[in-house]
Amino acid sequence: MSINPFTPSFGSSPALLAGRDMIIRNIVGGLQNGHGDPNRVVIFSGPRGSGKTVLLSEIANKADQFGWITANVTTMDGMLDDILDQVKENGRKLLSGKGRSHITGVNAAGFGFTRTVDAEEKVGWRTQMTRLIKELNENNIGLLITVDEANVAVSELRVLVATFQHFVREKRDVALLMAGLPGKISTILNDDVISFLRRAFQYKLGLVDFAEVRLAMKKTIEISERDIEKKALDLAVEKTGGFPFLIQLIGYHIWNQSPNRKRISFKDVEDGVELAKLDMYSMIMETTVKGLSKTDRKFLLAMAEDDGESVMSDIAKRLGVTQNYASQYRLRLIEQGVIESVDVGAVAFSLPMLKDFLLERYA
Numbered sequence: 001m002s003i004n005p006f007t008p009s010f011g012s013s014p015a016l017l018a019g020r021d022m023i024i025r026n027i028v029g030g031l032q033n034g035h036g037d038p039n040r041v042v043i044f045s046g047p048r049g050s051g052k053t054v055l056l057s058e059i060a061n062k063a064d065q066f067g068w069i070t071a072n073v074t075t076m077d078g079m080l081d082d083i084l085d086q087v088k089e090n091g092r093k094l095l096s097g098k099g100r101s102h103i104t105g106v107n108a109a110g111f112g113f114t115r116t117v118d119a120e121e122k123v124g125w126r127t128q129m130t131r132l133i134k135e136l137n138e139n140n141i142g143l144l145i146t147v148d149e150a151n152v153a154v155s156e157l158r159v160l161v162a163t164f165q166h167f168v169r170e171k172r173d174v175a176l177l178m179a180g181l182p183g184k185i186s187t188i189l190n191d192d193v194i195s196f197l198r199r200a201f202q203y204k205l206g207l208v209d210f211a212e213v214r215l216a217m218k219k220t221i222e223i224s225e226r227d228i229e230k231k232a233l234d235l236a237v238e239k240t241g242g243f244p245f246l247i248q249l250i251g252y253h254i255w256n257q258s259p260n261r262k263r264i265s266f267k268d269v270e271d272g273v274e275l276a277k278l279d280m281y282s283m284i285m286e287t288t289v290k291g292l293s294k295t296d297r298k299f300l301l302a303m304a305e306d307d308g309e310s311v312m313s314d315i316a317k318r319l320g321v322t323q324n325y326a327s328q329y330r331l332r333l334i335e336q337g338v339i340e341s342v343d344v345g346a347v348a349f350s351l352p353m354l355k356d357f358l359l360e361r362y363a
């Protein structure tokens with residue numbers, strides 16, 4: 001019996017990252033290209049479970065591999081110090097560890113101006129960072145900062161962005177990757193103090209193509225020395241709806257149905273999907289729906305009456321409100337990442353299983 005290769009927990013990098021090749025290629029290309037490349041200031045937005053955190057990790061790993069240093073933080077008080085510490089720590093390792101004998105003027109022990117704590121406290125964050133980045137850049141080493149759970153309410157995030165803007169202007173080899181929930185990102189983009197970010201490249205992490213999901217699930221199963229019936233795989237893929245977290249949840253549960261048999265059967269998938277659904281409800285849906293207002297929920301329930309997409313004028317009628325009023329809720333829900341506009345005047349759920357969840361729990 002081999003170990004279950006699926007990783008259904010937040011922030012756990014999957015064995016195979018489905019459908020994100022192009023984004024990774026663009027950003028890694030941007031890092032390898034010179035300063036000024038638009039893929040050096042990037043924002044990921046997507047609902048819980050869309051794979052923001054693991055994508056940040058994946059790109060940070062790639063950056064490490066070609067010799068950049070990275071500082072990876074979650075948005076909260078203390079993040080600036082954390083970045084500084086990571087830059088010093090990782091920079092020191094890189095400058096000393098690789099035996100870069102051609103480097104002159106850099107004494108690994110001296111990197112980061114850590115001679116005395118006293119001297120350090122007298123200079124501000126920007127000055128310290130500038131010195132470190134200069135030193136790294138002089139050795140052809142760039143710096144990537146990744147920021148997860150971006151939230152403009154945390155003042156240190158504003159300081160980071162405002163300062164980063166100077167690094168860009170000074171043409172330093174730096175990059176900033178930020179990730180957050182759609183609503184949080186749109187608040188950030190509307191903030192005048194850090195309007196610089198409006199020029200950032202934005203990637204909306206949406207659903208992954210079924211073909212990519214299929215490949216990832218199949219390979220994940222095969223590298224762990226089992227296989228899956230074709231029809232069973234078709235069903236599993238369809239049930240993910242392309243939602244990244246569901247790839248792991250469904251994979252995990254279908255694997256566990258008969259871990260001692262080599263082949264995963266159709267029945268395993270049917271049973272596994274039911275368990276995955278319960279986890280999806282408690283890990284994603286409950287938190288997501290709790291964050292919505294009563295009217296938001298009524299809007300979603302009005303949508304749930306339709307089979308496919310919903311026409312806005314129908315929604316307004318069902319809610320007994322004007323179209324204008326309904327469209328304000330439409331915008332709010334798009335910002336929360338739970339629905340999306342599909343046609344002119346039409347919307348659809350953007351999270352698989354959300355409709356079932358609402359009908360089962362709230363109808």
Ligand SMILES: Nc1ncnc2c1ncn2[C@@H]1O[C@H](COP(=O)(O)OP(=O)(O)O)[C@@H](O)[C@H]1O
Nearest residue numbers: 009010011014018049050051052053054244245
């Ligand atoms: N592209 C992907 N392919 C397969 N699994 C993924 C992918 N992206 C994320 N996952 C899985 O989905 C779950 C949630 O990912 P995470 O990055 O924590 O989401 P977020 O930060 O957006 O809430 C994890 O179990 C992770 O392994």
Ligand SMILES: [Mg+2]
Nearest residue numbers: 010011052053
């Ligand atoms: Mg996350």
